[in-house]
Amino acid sequence: MAKTIPVLEIFGPTIQGEGMVIGQKTMFVRTAGCDYSCRWCDSAFTWDGSAKEEIRQMTAEEVWHRLVELGGDRFSHVTISGGNPALIKALDELISLLKENKIRVALETQGSRWQDWFYDIDDLTISPKPPSSEMNTDFAVLDDIIERLNKRGRVANVSLKVVVFDEKDFAYAKFVHARYPNIPFYLQVGNDDVTELDDLTLRTKLLEKLEWLIEKTVQTKEMNDARVLPQLHALVWGNKRGV
Ligand SMILES: C[S@@+](CC[C@H](N)C(=O)[O-])C[C@H]1O[C@@H](n2cnc3c(N)ncnc32)[C@H](O)[C@@H]1O
Numbered sequence: 001m002a003k004t005i006p007v008l009e010i011f012g013p014t015i016q017g018e019g020m021v022i023g024q025k026t027m028f029v030r031t032a033g034c035d036y037s038c039r040w041c042d043s044a045f046t047w048d049g050s051a052k053e054e055i056r057q058m059t060a061e062e063v064w065h066r067l068v069e070l071g072g073d074r075f076s077h078v079t080i081s082g083g084n085p086a087l088i089k090a091l092d093e094l095i096s097l098l099k100e101n102k103i104r105v106a107l108e109t110q111g112s113r114w115q116d117w118f119y120d121i122d123d124l125t126i127s128p129k130p131p132s133s134e135m136n137t138d139f140a141v142l143d144d145i146i147e148r149l150n151k152r153g154r155v156a157n158v159s160l161k162v163v164v165f166d167e168k169d170f171a172y173a174k175f176v177h178a179r180y181p182n183i184p185f186y187l188q189v190g191n192d193d194v195t196e197l198d199d200l201t202l203r204t205k206l207l208e209k210l211e212w213l214i215e216k217t218v219q220t221k222e223m224n225d226a227r228v229l230p231q232l233h234a235l236v237w238g239n240k241r242g243v
Pocket residue numbers: 034040041042043081082083084085108109110126127161163188189190191192194231
């Protein structure tokens with residue numbers, strides 16, 4: 001029997017709003033379930049039970065079929081996010097199927113679990129969580145993940161992305177960047193208002209925070225090689241789901 005994946009939503013084509021391939025046209029597959037519960041998670045519906053009726057157990061073939069139904073021939077890139085997709089061993093079949101169809105594959109995870117299929121991801125974003133999330137990073141696990149990827153020469157396919165809300169988060173980001181100096185490093189503006197419905201209010205706040213984060217970065221020598229980015233999708237579409 002084919003393995004199944006708990007899928008919460010499939011959407012696109014849209015653009016990747018964050019990190020190493022920001023702006024890339026992509027489809028999204030969002031899996032259900034997370035081993036974390038970040039205080040400010042903008043996708044809490046994947047793990048807090050509020051969207052549990054929407055979870056579908058899907059085979060890789062079914063996911064592919066839905067992607068083609070939505071995107072036709074207007075995509076060449078798929079981003080897998082969650083929740084934490086690294087909880088799902090069975091994603092190996094979907095990743096293989098996407099590659100057979102000449103689709104580049106990106107994946108977002110927090111770096112709390114390893115999967116052997118990490119080696120097959122074209123754009124792997126690892127986003128360890130700063131103090132404001134109220135989660136604790138297990139650096140033994142993160143060290144192991146980065147070491148395995150380094151040993152296989154996957155540096156060009158990996159990045160670290162730390163969301164920053166405040167000074168303590170910025171200090172954490174410095175620590176992470178210094179610990180893994182050869183991995184491309186991104187700072188991302190934190191969105192404090194994940195329930196704000198007024199796009200103009202949200203945009204203004206996010207741009208003010210972006211200015212603050214840029215100013216911190218330019219003043220900090222340890223961040224000479226860092227890249228600062230907003231969540232582009234939040235600036236364009238606000239807190240809407242499925243964009
Ligand atoms: C929803 S998470 C899913 C993937 C994985 N669990 C993770 O956290 O990396 C996708 C990305 O959104 C970021 N994110 C979540 N909530 C956010 C918020 N309120 N503001 C800015 N980024 C946020 C996460 O840090 C992560 O980089």
